[in-house]
Amino acid sequence: MNQGLSRELIALRASKELHDGMYVNLGIGLPTLVSNFIDDLDITLQSENGILGYGNILEKDFDPDFINAGGQPVEILPEASFFNSAESFAMIRGGHIDVAILGGLQVAANGDLANWFVPERGGGSIGGAMDIAVGAKRLIITMAHTTKDGKPRILDRCLYPLTAETCVDLIITDLAVIEIVDNQLILLETAPGITVDEVLSLTEADMIIGTSIREMSL
Amino acid sequence: MNQGLSRELIALRASKELHDGMYVNLGIGLPTLVSNFIDDLDITLQSENGILGYGNILEKDFDPDFINAGGQPVEILPEASFFNSAESFAMIRGGHIDVAILGGLQVAANGDLANWFVPERGGGSIGGAMDIAVGAKRLIITMAHTTKDGKPRILDRCLYPLTAETCVDLIITDLAVIEIVDNQLILLETAPGITVDEVLSLTEADMIIGTSIREMSL
Amino acid sequence: MVVEIFSNSKQAISVVNSNSSIMFGGFVSAGSPSNLIIALHNDGIQNLTAIANNIGLGDKLDMLCEHKQIAKVIATFAIRASGDRKSNFEEQYHRGEVELELIPQGTFAERIRAGGAGIGGFLTPTGVGTVVAENKEVIRHNEKDYLLELPLRADFAFIKAYKADKLGNLIYRGASKNFNEIMATAADCVIAEVEEIVEVGELEPDRIDTPGIFIDRLVQCKPIEIRWTS
Amino acid sequence: MVVEIFSNSKQAISVVNSNSSIMFGGFVSAGSPSNLIIALHNDGIQNLTAIANNIGLGDKLDMLCEHKQIAKVIATFAIRASGDRKSNFEEQYHRGEVELELIPQGTFAERIRAGGAGIGGFLTPTGVGTVVAENKEVIRHNEKDYLLELPLRADFAFIKAYKADKLGNLIYRGASKNFNEIMATAADCVIAEVEEIVEVGELEPDRIDTPGIFIDRLVQCKPIEIRWTS
Numbered sequence: 001m002n003q004g005l006s007r008e009l010i011a012l013r014a015s016k017e018l019h020d021g022m023y024v025n026l027g028i029g030l031p032t033l034v035s036n037f038i039d040d041l042d043i044t045l046q047s048e049n050g051i052l053g054y055g056n057i058l059e060k061d062f063d064p065d066f067i068n069a070g071g072q073p074v075e076i077l078p079e080a081s082f083f084n085s086a087e088s089f090a091m092i093r094g095g096h097i098d099v100a101i102l103g104g105l106q107v108a109a110n111g112d113l114a115n116w117f118v119p120e121r122g123g124g125s126i127g128g129a130m131d132i133a134v135g136a137k138r139l140i141i142t143m144a145h146t147t148k149d150g151k152p153r154i155l156d157r158c159l160y161p162l163t164a165e166t167c168v169d170l171i172i173t174d175l176a177v178i179e180i181v182d183n184q185l186i187l188l189e190t191a192p193g194i195t196v197d198e199v200l201s202l203t204e205a206d207m208i209i210g211t212s213i214r215e216m217s218l
Numbered sequence: 219m220n221q222g223l224s225r226e227l228i229a230l231r232a233s234k235e236l237h238d239g240m241y242v243n244l245g246i247g248l249p250t251l252v253s254n255f256i257d258d259l260d261i262t263l264q265s266e267n268g269i270l271g272y273g274n275i276l277e278k279d280f281d282p283d284f285i286n287a288g289g290q291p292v293e294i295l296p297e298a299s300f301f302n303s304a305e306s307f308a309m310i311r312g313g314h315i316d317v318a319i320l321g322g323l324q325v326a327a328n329g330d331l332a333n334w335f336v337p338e339r340g341g342g343s344i345g346g347a348m349d350i351a352v353g354a355k356r357l358i359i360t361m362a363h364t365t366k367d368g369k370p371r372i373l374d375r376c377l378y379p380l381t382a383e384t385c386v387d388l389i390i391t392d393l394a395v396i397e398i399v400d401n402q403l404i405l406l407e408t409a410p411g412i413t414v415d416e417v418l419s420l421t422e423a424d425m426i427i428g429t430s431i432r433e434m435s436l
Numbered sequence: 437m438v439v440e441i442f443s444n445s446k447q448a449i450s451v452v453n454s455n456s457s458i459m460f461g462g463f464v465s466a467g468s469p470s471n472l473i474i475a476l477h478n479d480g481i482q483n484l485t486a487i488a489n490n491i492g493l494g495d496k497l498d499m500l501c502e503h504k505q506i507a508k509v510i511a512t513f514a515i516r517a518s519g520d521r522k523s524n525f526e527e528q529y530h531r532g533e534v535e536l537e538l539i540p541q542g543t544f545a546e547r548i549r550a551g552g553a554g555i556g557g558f559l560t561p562t563g564v565g566t567v568v569a570e571n572k573e574v575i576r577h578n579e580k581d582y583l584l585e586l587p588l589r590a591d592f593a594f595i596k597a598y599k600a601d602k603l604g605n606l607i608y609r610g611a612s613k614n615f616n617e618i619m620a621t622a623a624d625c626v627i628a629e630v631e632e633i634v635e636v637g638e639l640e641p642d643r644i645d646t647p648g649i650f651i652d653r654l655v656q657c658k659p660i661e662i663r664w665t666s
Numbered sequence: 667m668v669v670e671i672f673s674n675s676k677q678a679i680s681v682v683n684s685n686s687s688i689m690f691g692g693f694v695s696a697g698s699p700s701n702l703i704i705a706l707h708n709d710g711i712q713n714l715t716a717i718a719n720n721i722g723l724g725d726k727l728d729m730l731c732e733h734k735q736i737a738k739v740i741a742t743f744a745i746r747a748s749g750d751r752k753s754n755f756e757e758q759y760h761r762g763e764v765e766l767e768l769i770p771q772g773t774f775a776e777r778i779r780a781g782g783a784g785i786g787g788f789l790t791p792t793g794v795g796t797v798v799a800e801n802k803e804v805i806r807h808n809e810k811d812y813l814l815e816l817p818l819r820a821d822f823a824f825i826k827a828y829k830a831d832k833l834g835n836l837i838y839r840g841a842s843k844n845f846n847e848i849m850a851t852a853a854d855c856v857i858a859e860v861e862e863i864v865e866v867g868e869l870e871p872d873r874i875d876t877p878g879i880f881i882d883r884l885v886q887c888k889p890i891e892i893r894w895t896s
Contacts, residue, residue, distance in 0.1 A: 089772030
């Protein structure tokens with residue numbers, strides 16, 4: 001049934017939301033993959049552990065002092081700067097980050113986000129997610145449209161503990177691109193081979209069909 | 219009548235309160251003179267405009283970036299560091315300064331300080347005084363014991379607008395050294411040639427005579 | 437936002453309108469954006485709210501009072517109790533022609549930092565029991581009283597740094613970080629005057645004080661030496 | 667206070683007692699005071715409150731759980747939702763043997779900064795409407811809700827820097843400032859592990875990150891490379 005996008009293609013689609021001159025924070029997990037698709041853009045990546053201006057994830061030559069917030073070694077670009085965690089979150093909370101892309105577990109129609117605690121596993125970690133969700137000028141969530149056993153993750157109300165209220169601006173899943181405006185989901189794009197009805201049937205919350213709905217261009 | 223200490227000798231007496239290893243903030247005016255008497259001590263001076271580790275005031279070769287909080291050019295020592303004003307007052311307010319020496323206009327028996335506003339002149343400037351008075355571990359006030367026309371400045375209650383409540387630990391004047399403990403003035407030392415009665419007659423507030431009262435050694 | 441680089445200070449400040457609030461970095465001679473201030477003086481824009489640590493004799497900021505460009509000053513050091521001559525500001529203040537909000541310097545710095553950091557307010561022991569506490573909420577914690585102080589932001593910040601690269605990364609020299617480093621975070625549009633603009637990569641990442649993310653407009657100017665007079 | 671320099675990490679931490687609260691700097695591999703943590707592990711001190719951004723597989727901090735030296739952890743990242751293997755901490759947490767206070771990372775950093783800066787509390791929008799808001803005061807300003815968060819301090823801070831001079835002035839390398847720079851201000855006794863101790867004057871004043879005023883004890887150690895495992 002699920003003929004949706006791979007994680008790489010979700011990341012590719014997310015990268016199209018980024019434009020020259022933007023300062024961007026990429027969350028741990030799927031959002032990290034977005035950095036594979038921005039080589040042609042003049043974008044500055046911020047990592048909440050205190051780096052502005054990092055590049056690709058490095059597979060070898062591990063340097064313990066040059067890591068992103070996921071603990072992965074990263075390339076330090078010539079324009080990079082470093083700062084402590086209070087300054088880093090001042091930057092985030094103070095509204096200086098143009099776009100943040102985070103992973104999600106559940107999103108509600110009003111833009112509530114749950115992405116830090118999995119009750120089934122009895123735990124989780126907040127990390128920087130709550131501050132980033134509150135502080136970024138625009139918040140994009142990338143996630144699988146449904147759980148592994150096919151249950152919707154875009155809900156009337158989040159069932160998991162919240163990360164932040166009414167913070168999500170755009171959801172990009174393996175099946176669709178959905179905007180949230182004034183507590184209302186708007187279906188903008190469907191993945192290649194996925195119908196509007198399929199998306200609606202796998203989404204719990206009510207959704208408006210965008211007036212210019214189209215297939216994702218990847 | 220006033221055969222009390224010169225400003226330089228008040229500063230000299232104040233310098234004897236400083237010991238090796240201390241971090242010290244010296245206020246604008248009379249306290250600045252204290253730096254003339256600490257060459258033999260291993261003391262680090264902090265200036266609230268963002269320097270730790272400055273030395274003498276330089277009379278020539280003005281460098282606009284190397285100044286103290288009074289705008290005077292200062293020598294930068296090899297161990298110096300620089301920081302912004304939020305960090306500087308974090309250092310001050312956070313209790314990291316061992317001793318601050320400020321000028322005073324009026325001090326009350328309970329340790330209230332007034333030193334920023336002169337009603338007769340219709341103005342004043344707060345500057346760093348309120349934060350320093352609140353934040354320093356130990357606050358020493360250096361001032362003339364009386365006004366120019368002989369009125370007491372050590373009072374039952376300050377008449378001028380306060381800098382901070384119950385903040386003063388020690389007062390050093392041209393006539394005496396007075397400690398404040400539990401809202402009580404204690405006369406510790408008199409200036410050479412000044413009698414206890416003279417000090418008492420020029421002080422409005424009640425004062426205990428210290429059990430080991432002595433003449434200042436300068 | 438990509439930083440825009442201008443060839444002179446007049447162009448750098450061309451976005452400023454009358455009725456704006458402007459933060460001015462610097463502490464007396466150290467880190468004063470004097471070229472930008474002079475451009476503002478020449479421009480003649482009126483009815484400004486000036487947010488600066490100090491305004492006084494020898495400050496370029498006091499020049500803005502010559503033609504009454506400033507309606508309100510928010511500062512820590514504005515009227516010297518000593519000194520015979522009065523600044524333009526002081527004379528206008530005593531005549532009731534300009535408004536003054538005087539703030540303790542640590543509170544001033546922390547309010548600006550809060551403004552840039554998305555902090556909605558903070559509790560400080562500074563000012564408790566003084567005139568600074570008037571009309572402010574007192575909150576008690578751990579048997580100690582604090583004032584609730586609110587964040588401070590402005591439409592513009594004029595700052596001065598030592599060097600910039602072409603992406604707006606800045607370094608300061610000596611005691612000139614002062615209010616420049618925090619004001620750079622707390623205004624809608626930040627205009628930086630620097631002594632030298634270098635290529636990207638010439639400033640060591642470990643040495644950068646203000647990341648370019650905070651800077652909107654940049655101009656290289658020969659620094660103007662200012663010194664307080666009495 | 668003059669900084670004391672020790673020749674090994676065992677001596678550097680000899681002042682730490684059981685029942686202490688300790689801040690540990692570092693973010694995963696960057697700036698972790700691993701030599702000091704190992705000394706603590708070898709010492710066997712019990713009933714500690716550990717305040718650290720993260721505790722997990724590959725952290726030296728997780729070693730302290732081997733002999734249950736930690737009674738409580740205050741952290742932002744403690745239990746990974748993904749990954750098959752569990753850390754010592756996570757196993758003890760699920761058995762109810764260790765307490766956990768989980769804090770948003772920006773609030774964690776700001777609480778520590780406030781603890782060092784004499785700030786009695788601050789208002790943050792982070793956590794409003796979440797479990798983080800439980801038992802906290804909500805204050806509304808300018809039509810926006812904020813949580814009142816309180817300062818965080820500890821008896822000790824263990825930090826790691828790149829270089830120190832003999833007066834305790836520190837510089838960090840790359841992304842290792844993280845929590846080290848703020849924890850250095852927020853503990854009664856600050857113990858710093860550095861890769862190299864140099865003479866006074868060898869560190870450029872404009873480059874110093876943590877002034878020596880904040881450092882009590884100093885030790886030079888070969889850095890231990892740590893890396894998260896899953």
